[in-house]
Amino acid sequence: MSTITESILPKVIKKRPSDSHKGNYGRILLIGGSENYGGAIIMAAEGALNSGVGLISVATHAVNLDALHARDPEIMFVDWHDRNLVKLIPQMDVIVCGPGLGVGSVAHTIMTILTQSISAKQTLILDANALTFIGQEPELIPQTAGLVVITPHQMEWQRLSQIRIPYQTDSANVDALKRIFPTQNAILVLKSNHTHVYSKSEPAFVNPIGNPGMATGGMGDTLAGIIGGFTAQFGGNLNSVLAAVYIHSLAGDQLAKNNYVVRPTEISALLPKLMRHYAN
Ligand SMILES: NC(=O)C1=CN([C@@H]2O[C@H](COP(=O)(O)OP(=O)(O)OC[C@H]3O[C@@H](n4cnc5c(N)ncnc54)[C@H](O)[C@@H]3O)[C@@H](O)[C@H]2O)[C@@H](O)CC1
Numbered sequence: 663m664s665t666i667t668e669s670i671l672p673k674v675i676k677k678r679p680s681d682s683h684k685g686n687y688g689r690i691l692l693i694g695g696s697e698n699y700g701g702a703i704i705m706a707a708e709g710a711l712n713s714g715v716g717l718i719s720v721a722t723h724a725v726n727l728d729a730l731h732a733r734d735p736e737i738m739f740v741d742w743h744d745r746n747l748v749k750l751i752p753q754m755d756v757i758v759c760g761p762g763l764g765v766g767s768v769a770h771t772i773m774t775i776l777t778q779s780i781s782a783k784q785t786l787i788l789d790a791n792a793l794t795f796i797g798q799e800p801e802l803i804p805q806t807a808g809l810v811v812i813t814p815h816q817m818e819w820q821r822l823s824q825i826r827i828p829y830q831t832d833s834a835n836v837d838a839l840k841r842i843f844p845t846q847n848a849i850l851v852l853k854s855n856h857t858h859v860y861s862k863s864e865p866a867f868v869n870p871i872g873n874p875g876m877a878t879g880g881m882g883d884t885l886a887g888i889i890g891g892f893t894a895q896f897g898g899n900l901n902s903v904l905a906a907v908y909i910h911s912l913a914g915d916q917l918a919k920n921n922y923v924v925r926p927t928e929i930s931a932l933l934p935k936l937m938r939h940y941a942n
């Protein structure tokens with residue numbers, strides 16, 4: 663077991679060259695936000711936006727458009743019923759699917775489209791209800807992504823892996839990751855008060871920081887967006903994921919110094935300052 667340290671941040675976060683533009687910092691599509699869970703996809707999108715992705719699109723229920731644009735006019739909107747979603751997916755570097763997705767028929771159709779159209783050049787991050795789908799229907803497990811990152815909390819991992827929470831040991835978790843993704847490049851971010859990160863070839867990593875002020879709805883949605891932001895800009899690899907997990911908790915710890923509870927949106931708001939500090 664290795665511990666993630668602060669040193670991961672300057673290793674991953676790069677100073678921006680003057681001669682660059684939005685096209686150099688990645689394209690991301692975030693999919694989620696049913697009628698009742700619009701906040702989840704907005705919080706995920708803010709995690710991506712504030713970690714610096716060049717171009718961000720959100721595919722969500724139309725009812726979420728005004729709220730999304732009132733908070734974040736930088737983000738492009740796509741109605742998740744729009745058939746053009748199929749054409750949009752191949753243009754992306756990274757796709758995050760799941761925050762507030764729900765388990766309705768549109769969500770199911772989107773999962774099917776995603777599984778069929780994802781390519782080896784892309785990173786796919788699956789969170790929340792996207793994990794419910796792949797647990798129930800193995801045909802929805804993506805086969806062709808360059809990297810798949812799954813971000814369950816312990817209960818979601820229990821549903822997906824069939825390993826009950828007390829039995830979620832490192833060896834059981836890696837075995838389950840290999841069983842679910844036998845041929846794919848896959849990373850498991852198993853969220854808890856000390857999140858563990860597993861890949862198929864490296865030893866497990868534990869995140870030593872974070873605090874209970876972070877036990878607020880939307881905190882994991884925000885993390886999924888930050889992982890999306892980091893992989894879109896800094897590459898679809900384990901270090902980008904580790905840095906995203908660490909900076910999410912680092913922001914949470916800084917906020918908790920003077921606050922009883924940490925709001926997910928405040929974590930996102932702190933990211934540009936933290937990234938500026940660690941950019942190398
Ligand atoms: N503002 C919003 O729109 C929000 C929407 N959300 C969406 O709500 C849907 C359901 O998500 P839930 O996570 O509540 O789903 P679940 O109901 O599957 O899991 C939550 C339950 O799991 C249990 N649990 C055990 N260990 C846990 C751990 N380490 N971390 C968290 N929970 C643990 C807890 O009892 C908790 O109530 C998702 O689509 C999610 O994205 C949530 O993200 C909250 C905020």
Ligand SMILES: Nc1ncnc2c1ncn2[C@@H]1O[C@H](COP(=O)(O)OP(=O)(O)O)[C@@H](O)[C@H]1O
Pocket residue numbers: 790814815853854855856857871872873874875876877878879880881882883884885
């Ligand atoms: N007690 C805690 N200490 C540290 N981190 C925590 C604690 N409780 C929750 N978190 C973090 O908050 C996030 C919660 O994710 P998740 O349960 O998916 O939230 P949501 O679905 O509401 O967005 C995870 O990143 C987890 O590590």
Ligand SMILES: [Mg+2]
Pocket residue numbers: 789790815882883
């Ligand atoms: Mg969650």
